[in-house]
Amino acid sequence: MEIAKNMDLYKKLEILSDAAKYDVACTSSGIDRKGSGKGMGNCTAAGICHSFSADGRCIALLKILFTNECVFDCKYCVNRSSNDVERAAFTPDEVCRLTIEFYRRNYIEGLFLSSGILKSPSYTMELLYQTLYKLRHEYHFEGYIHVKAIPGAPQELIEKTGFLADRMSVNLELPTAESLRRLAPHKTRKKILAPMRQVQLSRKEHKNELMLFKNAPQFVPAGQSTQMIIGATPENDYQILSVAESLYQKFELKRVFYSAFVQVNQDAELPALPGGPPLLREHRLYQADWLLRFYGFGAGELLSEKRPNFNVFLDPKCDWALSHLEQFPVEINRADYYTLLRVPGIGPKSAQRIIKARRISSLDFADLKRAGVVLKRAIYFITCSGRQMYPLKIEEDFILRNLMYSQSRTPAETVTYRQLSLFDDDRVFGEVPQQLLQAGV
Amino acid sequence: MVIFQCEDSVDGIFTGVYDAWDSRIGHEAVALRLREKMDLELFAEYREVETDAQKAAKVARSVRSKMGQDAYRVIYQAALSAYPEKADCIYRVIVHGMSANVTKYEAQNVIWNLQSRDVCRVFELSRKVGNEAHRYFQFVRFRELDSGVLFSEIQAENQVLPLIGEHFSDRFPNENFMIYDNGHNDCLIHGKQRPWFILRDTSPDEVAKDQLAVREEEMQELWKGFCRSISVEARENRGLQRQFWPLKFRRWMTEG
Ligand code: SF4
Numbered sequence: 001m002e003i004a005k006n007m008d009l010y011k012k013l014e015i016l017s018d019a020a021k022y023d024v025a026c027t028s029s030g031i032d033r034k035g036s037g038k039g040m041g042n043c044t045a046a047g048i049c050h051s052f053s054a055d056g057r058c059i060a061l062l063k064i065l066f067t068n069e070c071v072f073d074c075k076y077c078v079n080r081s082s083n084d085v086e087r088a089a090f091t092p093d094e095v096c097r098l099t100i101e102f103y104r105r106n107y108i109e110g111l112f113l114s115s116g117i118l119k120s121p122s123y124t125m126e127l128l129y130q131t132l133y134k135l136r137h138e139y140h141f142e143g144y145i146h147v148k149a150i151p152g153a154p155q156e157l158i159e160k161t162g163f164l165a166d167r168m169s170v171n172l173e174l175p176t177a178e179s180l181r182r183l184a185p186h187k188t189r190k191k192i193l194a195p196m197r198q199v200q201l202s203r204k205e206h207k208n209e210l211m212l213f214k215n216a217p218q219f220v221p222a223g224q225s226t227q228m229i230i231g232a233t234p235e236n237d238y239q240i241l242s243v244a245e246s247l248y249q250k251f252e253l254k255r256v257f258y259s260a261f262v263q264v265n266q267d268a269e270l271p272a273l274p275g276g277p278p279l280l281r282e283h284r285l286y287q288a289d290w291l292l293r294f295y296g297f298g299a300g301e302l303l304s305e306k307r308p309n310f311n312v313f314l315d316p317k318c319d320w321a322l323s324h325l326e327q328f329p330v331e332i333n334r335a336d337y338y339t340l341l342r343v344p345g346i347g348p349k350s351a352q353r354i355i356k357a358r359r360i361s362s363l364d365f366a367d368l369k370r371a372g373v374v375l376k377r378a379i380y381f382i383t384c385s386g387r388q389m390y391p392l393k394i395e396e397d398f399i400l401r402n403l404m405y406s407q408s409r410t411p412a413e414t415v416t417y418r419q420l421s422l423f424d425d426d427r428v429f430g431e432v433p434q435q436l437l438q439a440g441v
Numbered sequence: 442m443v444i445f446q447c448e449d450s451v452d453g454i455f456t457g458v459y460d461a462w463d464s465r466i467g468h469e470a471v472a473l474r475l476r477e478k479m480d481l482e483l484f485a486e487y488r489e490v491e492t493d494a495q496k497a498a499k500v501a502r503s504v505r506s507k508m509g510q511d512a513y514r515v516i517y518q519a520a521l522s523a524y525p526e527k528a529d530c531i532y533r534v535i536v537h538g539m540s541a542n543v544t545k546y547e548a549q550n551v552i553w554n555l556q557s558r559d560v561c562r563v564f565e566l567s568r569k570v571g572n573e574a575h576r577y578f579q580f581v582r583f584r585e586l587d588s589g590v591l592f593s594e595i596q597a598e599n600q601v602l603p604l605i606g607e608h609f610s611d612r613f614p615n616e617n618f619m620i621y622d623n624g625h626n627d628c629l630i631h632g633k634q635r636p637w638f639i640l641r642d643t644s645p646d647e648v649a650k651d652q653l654a655v656r657e658e659e660m661q662e663l664w665k666g667f668c669r670s671i672s673v674e675a676r677e678n679r680g681l682q683r684q685f686w687p688l689k690f691r692r693w694m695t696e697g
Pocket of ligand 1: 070071072073074077078079080081115116117
């Protein structure tokens, strides 16, 4: 496994972006930061996608590995040590130059730097740190940086790196400790959770400092994220979503990403996936994740031991509404923000507009349409001033049949697996801004 | 009917609002139109509005203070729209909010009124203009010219340059850059460590804009290669790619 010394930059970039592409996180969201006026760059909290690759995913960051050399042998990964693939490594200056030159042409929002394990976790983390240090202090880059914290690297090193990055992530890889043991023999759940906890605690500590001293340096201001591979191991949706929920609650993660397993290695331990990666399942998990973060749902409301997997035909919100008909209809002119949000066909934007508009006068169905409500879904679940739009039965089978009929005709639901704009409730691009969430509360 | 004809710019429209209001003819008996965009009507009297920055600033100030910053933003963005009848809609919305019998509380909420046709139209125009501006945060592509200037060409439907100047100047304080909107023949210009501005009815030098810096082509090749290798074949989905990234933008982009 030789790393060619004089490989040209084009070839390196090809190898090291190809090796990074299975990491699904590519968002630049979570922080608003103006430029200082001296360097180059700023950050926009909603995130900006600059391009879209042939798989329809957003390109926001220069997503690369520092090296695809790796001493570990995770069974699901192309870069595992037992694979015979071409290896390459950047120098810190090469990473900096690419970032700067791409950024100033407005190709990207910043850098997403990850790496295989070169020699040891600490050696690798040190390289990542040096690269970021150069980029911030020699190249004066003020755009977005997402960096991996390598499990097993010394705490001080992770801490120092965190002051240079906007977001840090440690991948959980697989939903349970058992699966991890089976597929990633060099990793343990404990080792993965340790840096996650460290980043969480440091963030808290430095937030307090920031309240005292306005110019204290910021530690991972856009928060941390993680990723789980879906469908390489036997966990059900309920287990996966519950893990995500506890990561949000106990580790205060900003995002959990779900990556449909792509078969890159032949290995007896891995499932055969004749239908390709489980994209629809991944899509349902993203929808449910969105409901956890922005709609106030709990994992236990959406799924249970008895019904551990999502409905293939209905999005999780419709599915929930149908099994909770006793909570409907909702009166549009009175319901609070979170109650409105639970109505299929109403999203954060339309809920906000309803709340503002009804201060002026009470609303009827025509007004709702102008507010952006998707009526063909909502009509089964709402009244305006006590009236339904048509005399409809609030009955599970009847609504199910009608919703499925209307769903099969909304292309956004059936043929595409969107990561961010998730329901045809609302065409939300990027994350929902904080003001929207506070609007009705 | 008295028709006030104004120039197609924010200042032009705001001056029109000022003149129409100030004429005391009565809101029902006046209309505001853009100069080039209209069929002449019989039995109407036409008055030319001469764009006046001070009158426009007065209107902007009053709207801000009575109707609020949100409403002002919505109206301002709508005034950049390509919709030919925007001027009159904007006039109606301002009348809605600024009339003497409207309380400040009501005025602050006018923009959320879903029952007024004009408010809904202005809201919608503003949303579209805002969305298009955001598209250019995403899709502007600079190329480096041999003069060191970063140059970008776009073809916008609405006048988005005033909405993107701040973003790019904050991002690139030390660059000389220019964004040319060939749809409107306007240039956004930023000089290193200087404030940005817009030159209307100006096109860049045809020869200079194609003289690339030495390493420009290499950078473009690196970027195009990256866009290819970052895609996961097993997930290929061209339809989804097209949905997020319409052809009309791709045409002007490096990797399009
Ligand atoms: S540590 Fe495991 S997942 Fe990461 S690059 Fe190495 S083999 Fe792949």
